Amino acid sequence: MQLLLWSVVVAEGLPSGTVVGTLSAKDPDEGENGTLHYSLSGPRAERFYLNPTSGELRTASPLRSTERAEYGFTVTAADHGTPGLSSTCQVQIQVLSNSRSSTTPNILSMTLNTVEGAAPGSIIGSVRPPDHQDSTVQEGQVTYLVVGGTDQDGTFMVDRLEGDVYLVRELDYEKGSRYMLHIEVSDFSKAFPSSHLIKLDINVQDSNDHAPEFSEDPVTIVIPENIEPGSSIYTFQAVDRDGSGPNSELHYSIEHHWPDTSDLLVLDSVTGVLTLGQKLDHESTPSLYLVVRATDHALNPSQRRWGSVTARLFVTDENDNAPTFSSPSAVSVMEDQPVGFVILYVVARDKDEGENGRVSYRIRAGNNAGRFTLNPNTGSLSILKALDREEQEVFNLTIVAEDHGTPQLSTSQVLCVQVIDVNDEAPVFQQAKFEAQVMENRGPGTTVFTITATDRDQGSNGHITYGGVTEESFVINPSTGVITTTKELDTEVQHHYTLTVYARDGGLPPNFAKAVVHVEVQDVNDNVPVFAKSSYELEVPENQAPVELCFIKATDPDLGPGGQLEYRIAVGDPDGAFKLHSSTGALSTSRGLDRETKAEYNLKVVAMDRGSPTLSATVTVKVKVLDINDNSPVFKKNSYTVEVSEDAAESFQVLQVSATDTDDDLNGKVLYFLSQEAHGAFAVDEETGLITTSAPLDREKIASYSFQVFAADLSPAAPRNSSAQVTVTILDVNDNVPFFIQDPLIIEVSNRRSQRVLATMKAEDKDFGANGSVFYRFATSVKGFSINSLTGEIQATEPLRDLTQAQRTLIVEAMDQGSPAQSAQGVVVIYVKEVEYNGIRFSRNARDVSIQENAVKGTAVARAQAEYPDGTQKGISYSLFSGNKKQVFSISSSTGEIWVQSSQGLDFEDTPRLRLVVKAETVSSMSFMAVNLVLQDVNDNLPRFRLQNYVTYMKETQGYEMPIIQVVAEDVDQGQNGQVTYSIQSSSLSGLFKIDPMTGSITTAAIMDREIFTKTKLVVTATDRGSPRLSGLATLTVIIVDQNDNSPTIPLPQEVRIPENTLIGTEISLVTGNDVDSSPALSYSLQLDPTALGKFGIHRYSGGVSLTGPLDFEEKTWYTVTVRATDSQQQTEANITIVVEDINDNAPVFTHDLYQITLPEHTPPGSAVITVTATDRDSGDNGKITYRVMSSTQEGFYINPSNGTLFINHRAEFDPERPAVNIIIEARDGGSPPLSSLTTVQVQISDVNDNPPVFHQSEYRATVSEDTIPGSTVLTFEAFDSDLSRENCGFDFAMASGNEGNAFQIESSVRFLEGRGFQTVGTLLLAERLDFESKPLYNLTVVVSDRGVPQRSSSVAAVITIADVNDNPPVFTRAEYTVSLSEGAASGTEIMRLTATDPDSTPYAEVQYTISSGDEVLTASIRENQPANSVVTVLHAIDHDTGVFGQLKYYMVERSGKGKDNFVVDQSSGEIRSKITFDYEKVNSFNFEALAVDSGNHSATVTVQVFVTGEDEYNPLFTSTEFSFEVPEGAKKGQSIGQVQAQDEDGGVDGVVLYSLTSNSPYFDVNKTNGVIFLKLDSSSSSSGSSRAKRETRVMTLDVKAHGLLDTSRSTTAQLSIDVTNTNFGLTADVNILLIIIIAVSLGVIILLVVLAVVIFLVKTRRQKKSQDTGNRTPASETALKKLDECPSGPGGDNIYHQTLPGYVADQGGAGGGPYPRGGSLDPSHSSGRGSAEAAEDDEIRMINEYPRVASITSSMQEHISARGPDSGIQQDADQLSDISCEPAALEGSTWFKGKKLGGSLSGTLLSGQLPVYRDEGVGYLGISRGLNISLPKDYPFPEDGKPSVDGSLTAIVASDEELRGSYNWDYLLNWCPQFQPLANVFTEIARLKDETTQQSQNPRQPFQPKPKLDPKPRIDPPPLITSVAHPGAMTVPPKVPVIGRTFPHLSSLRRSPISHEGSISSAAMSPSFSPSLSPLAARSPAVSPFGVNQGPSASMISTREPSLEQSPDHEMRI
DSSP states (O other), X not given: OOOSEEEEEEETTOOTTOEEEEOOOXXXXXXXGGOEEEEEESXXXXXXXXXXXXOEEXXXXXXXXXXXXXXXXXXXXXXSSSSOOEEEXXXXXXXXXXXXXXXXXXXXXXXXXXXXXXXXXXXXXXOOOGXXXXXXXXXXXXXXXXXXXXXXXXXXXXXXXXXXXXXXXXXXXXXXXXXXXXXXXXXXXXXXXXXXXXXXXXXXXXOOOOOOEESSSSEEEEEETTOOTTOEEEXXXXXXXXXXXXXXXXEEEEEEEESOOTTSEEEOTXXXXXXXXXXXXXXXXXXXXXXXXXXXXXXXXXXXXXXXXXXXXXEEOOOOOOOEEOSOSEEXXXXXXXXXXXXXXOOEEOSSOHHHHOEEEEEEESOTTOOEEEOTTTOEEEESSOOOTTTOSEEEEEEEEEESSSSOOEEEEXXXXXXXXXXXXXXXXXXXXXXXXXXXXXXXXXXXXEOOEEOSSOGGGGOOEEEOOOOTTEEEXXXXXXXXXXXXXXXXXXXXXXXXXXXXXXXXXXXXXXXXXXXXXXXXXXOOOEESOSEEEEEEETTOOXXXXXXXXXXXXXXGGGGOEEEEEEESXXXXXXXXXXXXXXXXESSOOOTTTOOEEEEEEEEEEOSSSOOEEEEEEEEEEEOOOOOOOEESOSEEEXXXXXXXXXXOEEEEOOEEOOXXXXXXXXXXXXXXXXXXXXXXXXXXXXXXXXXXOOTTTOSEEEEEEEEEEOOSSSOOEEEEXXXXXXXXXXXXXXXXXXXXXXXXXXXXXXXXXXXXXOEEOOSOGGGGOEEEEESSOOXXXXXXXXXXXXXXXXXXXXOOOSEEEEEEEEEEOOSSOOEEXXXXXEEETTSOOOSOEESSSEXXXXXXXXXXXXXXXXXXXXXXXXXXXXXXXXXXXXXXXXXXXXXXXXXXXXXEXXXXXXXXXXXXXXXXXEEEEOSSOEEEEEEEEEEEOOSOSOOEESOSEEEEEEETTOOTTOEEEEOOEEOOSOGGGGOEEEEEOOOTTGGGEEEOTTTOEEEESSOOOTTTOSEEEEEEEEEESSSSOOEEEEEXXXXXXXXXXXXXXXXXXXXXXXXXXXXXXXXEEEOOOBOSSOOSOOEEEEEOOTTTTTTEEEOTTTOEEEEOSOOOTTTOSEEEEEEEEEOSSOEEEEEEEEEEEOOSOOOOEESOSEEEEEEETTOOTTOEEEEXXXXXXXXXXXXXXXXXXXXXXXXXEEEOTTTOEEEESSOOOOOSSOOEEEEEEEEEEOSSSOOEEEEEEEEEEEOOOOOOOEESOSEEEEEEETTOOTTOEEEEEEEEOOOOSHHHHOEEEEEEEOOGGGOEEEEEEEEEETTTEEEEEEEEEEOSOOOTTTOSEEEEEXXXXXXXXXXXXXXXXXXXXXXXXXXXXXXXXXXXOOOOOOTTOOTTOOOOOOOEEOOSOTTTTOOOOOOOOSOOEEEEEEETTOOTTOEEEEOOOOOOOOGGGGOEEEEEOGGGTHHHHHEEEOTTTOEEEESSOOOTTXXXXXXXXXXXXXXXXXXXXXXXXEEEEOOOOSOOEESOSEEXXXXXXXXXXXXXXXXXXXEOOOOGGGGOOEEEESSOOSSEEEOXXXXXXXXXXXXXOOOGGGGGGSSSOOEEEEEEEEEOSSTTOOEEEEEEEEEOTTSOTTSOOOHHHHHHHHHHXXXXXXXXXXXXXXXHHHHHHHHHHHHHHOSSSOOSSOOHHHHHHHSOOOSSOOOTTTTTSTTOOOOOSSTTOOOOXXXXXXXGGGTTSSOOTTTTHHHHHHHHHHOOOOOOOOHHHHHHHHHHOOOOSSTTOTTOTTOTTOOOOOOOHHHHHHHHHHHSSOSOSOOOXXXXXXXXXXXXXXXXXXXXXXXXXXXXXXXXXXXXXGGGSHHXXXXXXXXXXXXXXXXXXXXXXXXXXXXXXXXXXXXXXXOTTSOOXXXXXXXXXXXXXXXXXXXXXXXXXXXXXXXXXXXXXXXXXXXXXXXXXXXXXXXXXXXXOXXXXXXXXXXXXXXXXXXXXXXXXXXSOTTGGGSOOOOOBOOOSOOOTTSOGGGOOOO
């Protein structure tokens, strides 16, 4: 924090939210360690708001200097690190008054004195001035009000009317010695009310009410024994909580001490310092006891108090004694003793105790080879590595014994260990294996090798003889060890021999050594390489990357260079297309091959060895190159041009195209097809490429065609194609007749003016060139007119004036220039205007007629009628002049009717319009008319596809809905007749495709598989929509392009059997893989296990498996070879089992070349000696073995030929001169030729063990004290054996029985005994501690056993008597006693009788009883998540013994359960450590029992209770990362718009989740405990000023944070999006509207003030009149003490809502109040922070039963409830008691106070105390400084005011909108209903509801509108249970209209709170719903009723005592 003191001055009256300043702290850490959180604490902290993030300090309510002129707070800045660090700053805020009164303050000062311990309720003085003592001042005209001071706990109260100062609670000088009260005195007795301030100082005098107390009892003091006299040992400090002076002045004295040694300890009586007076000695005085008393020096000696403490002093031992050896310094051991054999127990003793006397042993020197090991604790010296006398005969070990004291002391001893020799050395070869070489083909007698062995023994034991060579090709000299050959050797037959040679010494029995000689027969190059085949044939696909094809291997049986082959290609590869690995013979391609270049290769491969001379062999390899589709078809030309006459017939051969493909087979076969640009006019032959016409041609429609012809090969997998452009020009044919544009042409001319061109007759011809060139002429010569042959212009050749005829008709002929020529005639009719025409004439020149095409014969077309000018029609004949070339029509010459003669010429598609020229003539005149026939289309044309044969490709495995091709058909008909739909004709494969009926797009309807069908022919139908419908067909060939989508398959291979001597290179099997895909070619490879590597190979593309390495049946009889076939994408595998067939190539082999067997003497004849076993790796007869004896050094042995069992046929006799017999045995197989081998059996005749060892004594006895230390020697045993051999005469000792609990152990050791040499003796040692009480006598049976076979032994009895010592403490008959004692029991009363027993013998069993302590419980704690092995606490027990009996060890009792599983106790230090990491959420406490035991087996126990403390491990988790809500239209302030929820997995207080907004919002806030989002403002819709955004969607985004109760708690943020479209939030208000609102409010205030003034005047007048008329009447308001007499006082001072909780007492010692008891049913940590009905369920049910009746509500509250109406328990009902909006009057505290001064006694007696109110910010209570009920910790009968008093009402709590953040401001108001309280309180409140069916009784304490009570009889029903069945006797309460403004009419128009009280569908912020629906009643209301603001003044009190039935009915109610 930058400042330690921060002062600021604030003017009074500033609005809520005014910024006071910003505090800033700095933390240089980063992350959470540097994130700061600010908090504010101190009295009246609720008046301000401190932003926890920014440190900005604002006012939470308007400040008044008269209320409090100065505030002092503490601001804490804490980071979020672990551990959390914090710093504080003091803040002083001074409130400046803006009053315009005189600068001289109207302040009086007074002082009162009182004594500590004065009873509450007593008057300690009065602040009423003397002039007010008389009766001139009326009651209530002067009021006294506490407005400030230092009395934060409400210790004092001032009577509002009398000014008497009362003591509210018992005074405690130690808590406060001086108090200051600021009392405002308001005087209304004069014409002008006045007020002044009294500063009252109250001094408290101390009384000696506290005895001195020691902070720790008992006190444990540990001092070393070497501390010097006069040294300070300890300082005793006691605390006396009395005030300064004699009452707290302490003197110390020693009340008692043990041992009672004078002047040993000295205590300073003033300082309490304990000093040492004499020298200490741990051995004589290990501990001391002191009782120290501290006494105060009160002036009155009789009132002095004292306290005592017990001190235990432990004198610690110092290390001042070194260990002393007691074990021998020399020992002997046989060199053949096993590892682990205990040679000696080294023993040293140390007189010190504990660690100072604990001895450890170690070997300091002499054990360099590590032969021995010494146990550091027990001192047992044992063999770690085998001993060897020949290596070292004597060991001098330096043994060190050292204690564990400080400084550490030690003693050393040289221990001589003598190793006794035995004959254990065998002959030794220089190495175990020898290598020898000999050339093949050498003669017998060739020296192979000389072998030598040595023996470290001497004499005959060191004399060596060689033997053991049984191989018939070799022999060894027994003396020299020279090995020579017996015949000529051949490498190819056997190139290696293994000979076993043994060396035997001359000992008895002899020792042997073996060695192996590997003889290698060196090779000579005498064998030629051999190929297994004379030729090889391979296939290789072209274009492959270089790849290995196969192995070309040859066999050469020679070894070394003669058998190493090199391979090369000699002939056939001039271009280097192949390469051959010179060593492995792997043939591979060196580049990609091209089949089109070269299709086959013939290679000559040569295999040559490296011997001298060189030998070689040759083989032929044929390689065929397989084709791959790598060439596209090629057209001879890239484009073709051809001309075709338009009258060419269908199938006319247009063009022959040809394409070639150099690939082979299908890859080179070509398929032709056309593109759709052919428009169905042409077709191509798929195979030949011949293009023909497929439809009539019409040049006039399409003059030329340009399309592509495609050539595609038939490769199934990757077809290739090419195209050529074809252009077909259509040659014209003169097939069109000229057609006049207008016919007939009717013109009128005037003969009065000349005109050059009279008319132009124009005709058109669609043909091309001369066929379309038109010339004009008159059909007949016409006089006076001419026509232009080119243009058709008609001119008059004579003057027009000469025209005298009215009509002239000219016949014009138009003729083209084709061959033959086509012509047409047209009519030109000329009328002369000036000449009247009287001939016939048609009514019109042309007429349009519609007719269907293909109309049937006789169909009427039209009727042409001409007439004379007079209308007559006689004599007119009709004919068709032109247009009827095909004689399609006929006309009636008389009537002019036209009908269809033939339908062949009526074709809409050919000629959609026809023109008939009808000629009407008479004798004298003629006329012409054109009949234009418009043909109506008829569906007479089939749809025609652009191609008759479509060809398309598609890949297989394409998915559904994959487009393939789009076919297009055209229908020349019109309208629906020409609209085409497509379909596929049903066939076996049509279901695989589907076609879009509108577009003709064809897609797949199934996944295509080329392996099922390679191509598909579909018939596609195009159908028009005419009637009848016509269809056209086309074929679609879908060629499925193969995809490599199938894995190859390999047929199940058969077993392959080959002899083991098969030549390398032999093809042993052919694998033929199948792949239904067309390509690529399969390639094969082998997957070989390590045993088959190099033995097999496979041809890459043919699949031939060949042998590439030698086989050996004996090495492996079968191989599993995995063949992998792959097509480059998929692969498959198959296993081939290759069985190797055996040949007889292995001789039998014995398991040993030398068998050694010991045969006991006296073995009877026929006994089996040994079974020799030979194995032959061959099978069948080749491996069948028979045995026979070849030779023997002693007769009498034979062998079973089948199983190799050797038998003796005579009794075996031991001969010391010839103890061994050598027998040569042969094993021969049944092969052809047979093979054999030899082995040697050495039979050693051994001695028989026929004498047992015998003890020297017949019985052994010893006595041992039970406290003997383990390791002590108890007895020594000796024995002897008459046998001579070491096996038979050596023996060992053991215990057979009687050793219960393994208390003893026996040690066999070698000692040198006079006259007998080294002998084995048995030493009986103590292994475990003895216990006389458990077993006082041991009867041991000790057995000595020799090492012979069979083993012989004898036994002896050893009786061990145990001597008792005092080592057992007394034991009570029960571990725990429980006794009930009445508090009135007299001194000396026997409580109970204890009995204890001691199992020790007399006199150790005598028991004495003392009380040692009263609370032997050790409490410790450990934080969760601490690592295992963390220290929890340290056990420390006291033992007054010295020496070994004072050494303590600590244990856990076995029955400790979880404690033993989770904790471990160090036996020496008593340190308790954790075994595991604890989790507070799983288990938070452990109990176990600890045991302290001394060496004398005395013990003490203590109960250890370990608490696991929690830590904040988990972040709160929102149910969603984002929340979206909408503010409904017309929503009111306080209305809930949604709820956010988060959960925390932590337990306890760390798991409580609170909510807050990360930044302040002027519109919204969040309920801190339940996460409800509510409005801070009314959401009135925007007016005209904001109409611009009336319907625009507007969203506000906020961040809501979930966090814990502590500042360091973890937090989580979620985003909140609120739709504010229906509100005016964020919009600028219209200035005019705002002005109107201000004016209206101002007028309302003025009117209100006027009304108030009138009301005040009337009230004062009425009051004065009452006081004059009724002088003796009871005054309306009484003093507080009088009211106390009239209302029952309850036990305790809790408010009405908590008074029924048993044991509930809130600590009111400070502003923060006392928290709930942690872990109880009311622990706030069980809920969201305000208590939970669910968490306190058990207490609630108990309270329902224990407190069935409550009747403690006063008449004032009854009247208030009756005014509001009954509470139905349903939210938002009419009575408003359960109204969840919670609306107290919206009056600020100062306003209310002003009203009070104007209106007289407004609030009755004021309690200037504090009510514990639960805060949202923490677990506990927040004290609201004044105006709320006082909770008293003791049960003093003192009144409590239940009315709203000044700012004690909810209106005073609520200061401003800024108060919504915490404490009990509007957030408290919103959360007041409902905030769940325990269920019992709900029922209590229900019980307090008044029976509305009864009338209210008169109450003299109700000064305003008393109501008579009709039914005076009390009736209290028990609280109802939550059930659907009504309680018997429960009455239905009708709803009652709330009475508003009954007492203060001028207040009736004011709103009760900023929150709307109208019924609303939305609910205010509330906790989770309570089921069943009693949630409105399950709320903890504030201490002062929020409804009281509408009530008149009353002096009644709310009592907390349960009255009896005899009390006044005013205090009772009925449900």
